Amino acid sequence: MKILIADDDPLQRELLVGFLEKQGYQVVAAADGHEALAQFQRHPIALALLDHRMPGLTGDQVLAQMKAANPLLRAMLITAYGAVETAVQVMKLGADDFIEKPVDLKQLLGKIEQLMQRHAVATDVAAVTHTVTNTAATAPQPLDLIGDSPAMRETLSLVRRLADSPWTVLIQGETGTGKEVMAQLIHQLSPVASAPFVAVNCAAIPDNLFESELFGHEKGAFTSAERQHRGCFERANGGTLFLDEVGELPAALQSKLLRALQEKHIRRVGSERDIAIDVRVIAATNRDLRALAAAGQFREDLFFRLKVLDLTVPPLRERRADIPALIQHFLTRDARRPIQLAPETLDLLVRYDYPGNVRELEHIIQRSVTLARGLVLQPHDLPEEIRHPAAAASTGDLQTQLDTLERDLLLAALEKSEWIQTRAAEQLGISERVLRYKLGKYGLRRPAG
Known part of the structure; x- marks a missing residue:
């Protein structure tokens, strides 16, 4: 990330440049507003630190021109002690924060890290929104992503980062928070978005049908098996299998699910042949699986296998x-x-x-x-x-x-x-x-x- 420092005080300018370079940032410097704009044109600046009072163009004038060219630019005003009211007014032009002179380097670093975190979240959210909007017409289940609160933005940012991975995800959250929507979103943002997304509610399937529903069965495997049936794993092959309310999974099925996740093979009920599967599993629960595992009500090894990556959906x-x-x-x-x-x-x-x-x-x-x-x-x-x-x-x-x-x-x-x-x-x-x-x-x- 490249930072621009514009300050007419050479001692402070050199101090800030040296400090930020030691923190691993790329830094370009300018002695006045005109030079700052020239550097801004030459370099892909992510953050501008602008002295409010500079000869020629002031910091707020420089900020206004930079924001007109790139509204996504992050900026911080450096202001003299006692001029906080002025800095607050300048923030209305688009500055993200301000810091008073003499600059506290530790405080400055903390502010920069916060700004960069917000910038990263904003970039992730913009990418999520772009994908959802552009695929709305072709998606099997168009998603409505409503909300712009900090908690929602952090959640969407994490979803974007989880989506690129092939690993299992455990989504946790209270009833009604939208865990299935998040699972669909992970799939839609993933490299296998065009492949099947198959959802199964583990709490809604009778115990005696569970194995057949997950793994399928052969014709004649049991009394009512009049034809071959492909289970959820097979139907989701190449895509995503969403196991909702996974905490309700019967104990006997937990070991078979663990085997499928570990070996990437399943076997239909009534068959002697293993079938290779390539499925990304996303599980969701409103229960505390760690506590259930500690109480012996949920396999601990399955809990850790499901929780390679995790996402907590915030309550309303x-x-x-x-x-x-x-x-x-x-x-x-x-x-x-x-x-x-x-x-x-x-x-x-x-x-x-x-x-x-x-x-x-x-x-x-x-x-x-x-x-x-x-x-x-x-x-x-x-x-x-x-x-x-x-x-x-x-x-x-x-x-x-x-x-x-x-x-x-x-x-x-x-x-x-x-x-x-x-x-x-x-x-x-x-x-x-x-x-x-x-x-x-x-x-x-x-x-x-």
């Missing part, structure tokens, strides 16, 4: 700055008519802690826009747990609260469609079969009369 309460953008996304997608939020409503939504994370926010918006009578969502349109979070905290665990929210959403859609299931299912974006299953799950029946 740690990226509250993204909540307004997420709300607008859900309103645009789900509202059947233009709806806005009253300021008080947005305030309540941003303050809520969301134990169910983004998924819970999505369901809350769907429920609220379905039940709202007006074109502006008011606080009374929100669920009780949002309006009175302290009272709702004692009403049950996360699954109970999510079930209550889903039941309310189903009931609202049914009432709005006069209990015509076809219309209700269409409004909810689910099939009639799924709707009937959920009606039975919650015991919902059309009122008599």
Whole structure:
């Protein structure tokens, strides 16, 4: 990385040049603003350290011309003691930071490292956004990456770096944080993006079908095996296999999964022949696998095999700055008519802690826009747990609260469609079969009369 130092004081200029060169940076120097612009034209400058008061062109004038030529340039103003207010004003022109004279070299180095970290993150995020945007039309499942909070930017930056590797990734995070979206993104950014992405929910498959689902089976391998079946590993060959809720994997299957990962071979149920596989495995869990391994409930060797690389998806309460953008996304997608939020409503939504994370926010918006009578969502349109979070905290665990929210959403859609299931299912974006299953799950029946 190349740094430009522009300062009319030769002693300070030489001090800064020598110090930064010892830290491994490439440095070019300038004695005034005009020379600084000339050096900027000759070299690919990543960071400019500009003395605010220089003869001829001042630091803020130099900064303005540099930013006009390269908006991505990182810059820091060096200002005299007592001129902090001026430096803050100059930062509005695009400076990232400032440092006072006499320059504390340790502090300067820390600031430079922070700027370079932000620059690296910004570069990664821009690359991710570019790829997602350019592949949206051809991707099997277009991704919606909503949010620009520091936590989200750090996550996307890490995803970009993980994507280039062929190693297994363990994605950890609470329920509803978007772990599958991150897995899809890793695949989409990877060298095998055009190959299959196969997802399997380990918590949703009966134990007796698990081996067949993962590894496949031969015709006649068991009573209902009327034809040969290719398992998830085979279907994902050359691409990515996503194992969601891997902490729910039965103990007997854990050893077979470990063998497949180690030997890169699988064997269908009822077969005596090994099949070579080339699959990148991404696993996800909302459980503490290390604690489960310590308790003997999850194989420790499998845990370490899955956790070659790891990614933790932050909960929504740690990226509250993204909540307004997420709300607008859900309103645009789900509202059947233009709806806005009253300021008080947005305030309540941003303050809520969301134990169910983004998924819970999505369901809350769907429920609220379905039940709202007006074109502006008011606080009374929100669920009780949002309006009175302290009272709702004692009403049950996360699954109970999510079930209550889903039941309310189903009931609202049914009432709005006069209990015509076809219309209700269409409004909810689910099939009639799924709707009937959920009606039975919650015991919902059309009122008599």
